[in-house]
Amino acid sequence: MSLPEDSSSVIGLLRPPKISLPTFSTIVYGYGMELPAFTLARGYVAFSGEPVKLLGVYDFTFLDSPYTEDSEVVFFVNDEAELKDLENVVKTLGIRGTLLTCGGKKFPLRTQVFEGDLCEVNLALSTLSWLTKFSSPRSKHISEELDTSDLKDWISSKLQDVDPSLDLVISPVLLPSITLLKQNLGKKVKPFYEKDFSDSNVVYTGVDSLIGKRVAYQLRNQGKRVKEVLLDTDPLTAPIYLSIMSYIFKIRTKGS
Structure with a gap:
């Protein structure tokens, strides 16, 4: 069976950007960004063998941020209201980290802004590509799946x-x-x-x-x-x- 045109058009939009991530022990995600955040968290634990905290925006904001360790935080957040609430905490507590977002709002951390259709999907693929730096049989398998x-x-x-x-x-x-x-x-x-x-x-x-x-x-x-x-x-x-x-x-x- 030939591939439907709609399938080809969607798959043609898979262009995962190259991302840069700091040393981190916490991943924070907002609404709609569960896919890249969970992909990074699950893959990091599997490939590095090290634990990582995975928190929603408001679990981090209200419960975890006062006790954040020295290592940086990776944020996957799009929603403007969530970003505003995070901004207040980040500035007040001096939290360090990187924001990966499919929006364009200014944020007081190093920010990587991505655009286009399937942005969240492409970001999830980007996290997998980043994770393949950990050498293991499974990371080799993931590299093959990214083709x-x-x-x-x-x-x-x-x-x-x-x-x-x-x-x-x-x-x-x-x-x-x-x-x-x-x-x-x-x-x-x-x-x-x-x-x-x-x-x-x-x-x-x-x-x-x-x-x-x-x-x-x-x-x-x-x-x-x-x-x-x-x-x-x-x-x-x-x-x-x-x-x-x-x-x-x-x-x-x-x-x-």
């Missing part, structure tokens, strides 16, 4: 596995994609732990397939229509690829 020449065929096959008439339930590994999925799909998108599910695609990865299959079984017992979708790729790239798929479905919905 998008084979991505088109894989996504094309996975798009065929999804029933576009159904809502979505996603597994633990895929949770960083949930905000983008909700924005792009115009459907109910629920995490695996919620209740009151509708007819749904149950999407999961190889590492959390037991949870995905359990949810699918529960839904079938409730008389729901269920389509199981396995994303058989690395757990670090799976939420990114699912987000890319959501942009393709968004284009198809607009064109229908």
Whole structure:
């Protein structure tokens, strides 16, 4: 089956920028930036073997910032209100770090501003590229996955596995994609732990397939229509690829 034009147009927008990150022990994310933040946090722990704190903007602002250690903080924040609240804390407490944002607001830290469609997705890919500096068999595997020449065929096959008439339930590994999925799909998108599910695609990865299959079984017992979708790729790239798929479905919905 040839790749639909809408898939090619979305994949053509994958141009992850080069990023520069300081030595850090804390990652802070705002609304809509879960994907790059979780990708960096999960990958950093996996590749470096060192712990890292991952906090939402207001957990950091109200609970953690007074006790921030000497190492710098990496911020993934777009929302202007969140940036304003962060700015007050950063200035008052003298917090050091780097802001990566898809907006253009001035901020009293070293700031890397990125633009364009799929900005959050491209930033997530950029964090993976940055993480490959840690030498390991898995980082070599991730480097190979960052070559998008084979991505088109894989996504094309996975798009065929999804029933576009159904809502979505996603597994633990895929949770960083949930905000983008909700924005792009115009459907109910629920995490695996919620209740009151509708007819749904149950999407999961190889590492959390037991949870995905359990949810699918529960839904079938409730008389729901269920389509199981396995994303058989690395757990670090799976939420990114699912987000890319959501942009393709968004284009198809607009064109229908």
